[in-house]
Amino acid sequence: MCTLPLLGGCSGIQSALDPKGVAARAIYEAWWVMFLGSLVILSLVMAMALYALLKNPDHRWRIGSSTLIIGGGVALPVITITALLTYGVQLGDRLTSPPGDALKIEVTGKQWWWEVRYPDKESVVTANEILIPAGRAVQVELTTEDVIHSFWVPNLAGKKDLIPGKVNKLLLQADEPGVFRGQCAEFCGSQHARMAFFVIAKTPEEFERWQMLQRQVSRLPVNPVLARGRDAFLSASCGECHTIRGTSARGTRGPDLTHVGSRRTIGAGMLETSADNIGIWIVDNQRIKFNDRIPAYPKLDRDTVREIATYLESLQ
Ligand code: HEC
Ligand SMILES: [Cu+2]
Structure with a gap:
């Protein structure tokens, strides 16, 4: 039994x-x-x-x-x-x-x-x-x-x-x-x-x-929140490891984020893709996936994290 x-x-x-x-x-x-x-x-x-x-x-x-x-x-x-x-x-x-x-x-x-x-x-x-x-x-x-x-x-x-x-x-x-x-x-x-x-x-x-959608470069921010999110992403040096085609981010150590919003999950199946979860991931990824090769960003202020996350989620 x-x-x-x-x-x-x-x-x-x-x-x-x-x-x-x-x-x-x-x-x-x-x-x-x-x-x-x-x-x-x-x-x-x-x-x-x-x-x-x-x-x-x-x-x-x-x-x-x-x-x-x-x-x-x-x-x-x-x-x-x-x-x-x-x-x-x-x-x-x-x-x-x-x-x-x-x-x-x-x-x-x-x-x-x-x-x-x-x-x-x-x-x-x-x-x-x-x-x-x-x-x-x-x-x-x-x-x-x-x-x-x-x-x-x-x-x-x-x-x-x-x-x-x-x-x-x-x-x-x-x-x-x-x-x-x-x-x-x-x-x-x-x-x-x-x-x-x-x-x-x-x-x-x-x-x-x-495939046609994926070939395109990343979507442009369509409102001020998304634009601030993109700028914060670039100035926090996320681009050292990540590529977002259409921006100056060309890193290759982490996943390509050009269309990250179109994916089901982030962190290799760890979290469902949503602005909230991307925010959680940015701040707390070392707790979610200890020793992972993305640094945690506990010092980024909440609003900045939310803007970056909203921007990344908009990259369909
Ligand atoms: C030192 C390199 C490095 C830096 C800097 C870095 N990342 Fe990452 N990032 C990674 C790696 C490696 C992964 C893959 C982790 C995994 O899934 O195990 C990752 C994963 C991610 C993911 C999930 C993507 C997916 O498809 O699973 C997001 C979103 C992300 N990073 C956002 C950011 C943001 C925002 C910043 C800046 C605040 C940043 N990263 C800075 C290396 C980096
Ligand atoms: Cu493995």
């Missing part, structure tokens, strides 16, 4: 047993093949053990014959493991080699967030959010700027490490539009568990529209 609540983890969000894409379905199949296969073998072994324990000793020779020992102990494992290996290698190929016309997306792991670039559309750079067109194969090229991370969106694909100096490829394809949560799956430092992201599958038209 006590395992019942655990089974709840087998469905829905971030579950490999609820596949919503091509690669995830192949892995799901493999999971069942291995699970059922091991169940058959376990039952056989258990049946023989029970036979040996409970049957009259005079009959035990039946399961001790050398044919059975060589057949079951050598031949059977060789055959099943070879079959499984062939199946596994073929499956692995299917999961890593997408078709030639696949959309390319570059993802770089950083302590502790994800930078996402669309190399076909030079200026599209975002963070912790990967928009893809549903139904189309996407080749994600994974690398890291610091330590090893691991990219895992269980509903869509297998797990793949991001390794310094190396580019790993992964096929991502969603059947239908939807939002799929992903998570760094390799311990990469103290805030490893707070390194989430979302893959958002859109219809091809919505995806095109999104």
Whole structure:
């Protein structure tokens, strides 16, 4: 009974047993093949053990014959493991080699967030959010700027490490539009568990529209509050680490904020995007994500923080 609540983890969000894409379905199949296969073998072994324990000793020779020992102990494992290996290698190929016309997306792991670039559309750079067109194969090229991370969106694909100096490829394809949560799956430092992201599958038209918007430079402030927010952002040297295209902010150590207001969350899944939460993040990010590479700004006065936050939220 006590395992019942655990089974709840087998469905829905971030579950490999609820596949919503091509690669995830192949892995799901493999999971069942291995699970059922091991169940058959376990039952056989258990049946023989029970036979040996409970049957009259005079009959035990039946399961001790050398044919059975060589057949079951050598031949059977060789055959099943070879079959499984062939199946596994073929499956692995299917999961890593997408078709030639696949959309390319570059993802770089950083302590502790994800930078996402669309190399076909030079200026599209975002963070912790990967928009893809549903139904189309996407080749994600994974690398890291610091330590090893691991990219895992269980509903869509297998797990793949991001390794310094190396580019790993992964096929991502969603059947239908939807939002799929992903998570760094390799311990990469103290805030490893707070390194989430979302893959958002859109219809091809919505995806095109999104890309068009993302290519544009940042929105101009349309009222004095937003203008003060932008100026405060620039004079607080946030631009040392952040880029807002269309302003003098060109830093690259933190996420590109040109369209930060259009993202679902900030801080790699930590807070929902809203002016209030951006304000909280600016003042208190070291409490939200201790040791993170953004300094906290407890000394900025409340009004300034609110103006910066309102400005950033307006960057749709
Ligand atoms: C020393 C570099 C640095 C400076 C200076 C800096 N940031 Fe950041 N900022 C970062 C890093 C790194 C992250 C990513 C943190 C994470 O998600 O773990 C970040 C994240 C953010 C985010 C969340 C973005 C997202 O998409 O998740 C906002 C908003 C933000 N910073 C605003 C500011 C503001 C406003 C200032 C100036 C008051 C500022 N930052 C100064 C490095 C910096
Ligand atoms: Cu990580």
